[in-house]
Amino acid sequence: MNFQFSEEQQLLADSVQRLLDEQYHFDARKKIIASDEGWSPSIYAKLSELGLTALPFAESLGGFGAGALDMIPVMQALGKGLLLEPLATTLAVPAALLAHYADAGQSALAQSLITSIIEGQARVAWAHEEAKSRWDLASIRSAASKDASGQWHIKGEKRVVLHATAAQWLIVSARTGGSGLDRKGISLFLVPSNAPGLQLKTYRTYDDQRAADLVFDLKLDATALLGQAGEALEAIEAACDWAQALLCAEALGVMDEANRLTLEYLKTRKQFGMPIGSFQSLQHRMVDMMMSAEQSRSITYLACDRVDAFRAGRVSANDRSRAVAMARVKVNEAARHIGQEAIQLHGGMGMTIEMKVSHSFKRLTAISQQFGDLDHQLSRLASL
DSSP: OOOOOOHHHHHHHHHHHHHHHHHSOHHHHHHHHHSSSSSOHHHHHHHHHTTGGGTTSOGGGTSOOOOHHHHHHHHHHHHHTTOOSTHHHHHTHHHHHHHHHHHTTOOHHHHHHHHHHHTTOOOEEEEOOOTTOTTOTTOOOOEEEEOTTSOEEEEEEEEEEETTTTOSEEEEEEESSOOTTOSTTEEEEEEETTOTTEEEEEEEOTTSOEEEEEEEEEEEOGGGEESSTTBOHHHHHHHHHHHHHHHHHHHHHHHHHHHHHHHHHHHHOEETTEEGGGSHHHHHHHHHHHHHHHHHHHHHHHHHHHHHHHHTTSSOHHHHHHHHHHHHHHHHHHHHHHHHHHHHHHGGGGGSTTSHHHHHHHHHHHHTTTTOOHHHHHHHHHHO
16 A cells, blocks of 8 residues: 655645744744743644645535545644644544534534634634543533523533633533433534633643633523434544544654654764764664654554545444554554653753753653543553
């Protein structure tokens, strides 16, 4: 199978990389971290102008119809730049869910929102995780009920909603039926971020992203429901697999940058009158880091291919999820290996915020926890 990027894919990735190199260098990124918003609206707008916000949506919805494989070079570029903007979060689970329900003709609101996302005017956050859910997608306790007038009453709490403060809309999951870990009974709702009854407790994550915990007691009209009530879990699982495939591709960019920075340091740092990169033991460790990245690359390509194959109806949901779980196991292992080795080979300097490698380490650590840590992914793989 040929996984060489096409000329168009590479040109787009090069354009993204050039923009980030020129306007999102390390010093500029540190200023963005220290800002009140924690992200740059101007950078987001420029990335949207390049067409990134239109990539995952079908041509019938106004997008470019990119699959997970098509997204790899762009996600690698975003990973290398350690992007703080809410682009990847919007193009991950929210984009997949909105496209699913818009394609099925089950939500006029989703269609109009997709148009705003493509134009760079709207951002959407995914509010699903709850306290003690431990990454189980069926573990939902937030509740929704419909009154006699047709309005939905939604009450509950959500944890670690990435870029909630930057989003105009939230996709919120809640139970309209069932209890505990029942697969049936989970529904999805589109909630304006300024809706009455919605409270956000905001904070900075350890990889310098912005997130919020939500507490809500909402009343929404009937159009807020995405799809059929109580039937959302399969769509959620497919969207989360899409998001994890993109997350693996982003991790490749972070790993490549961590390896590049470490190799550069080994070539320039001198000890005993010679570069420490001349020591064979350190060369072997560097080779192991490169091998971890290449193994992650191969399994990520496979996961992205299976995600695309599922969308085309060529493989089952179980095959898709198994490939994604395999990729997450390897990428999580590699993220820990490369992150820790990069810090150790830099010595004490690697721990300081003045060194980009420390930020790469923090991002790799966060990626290895998002959607499930190594133990969770191994357990999921065993069950599949």
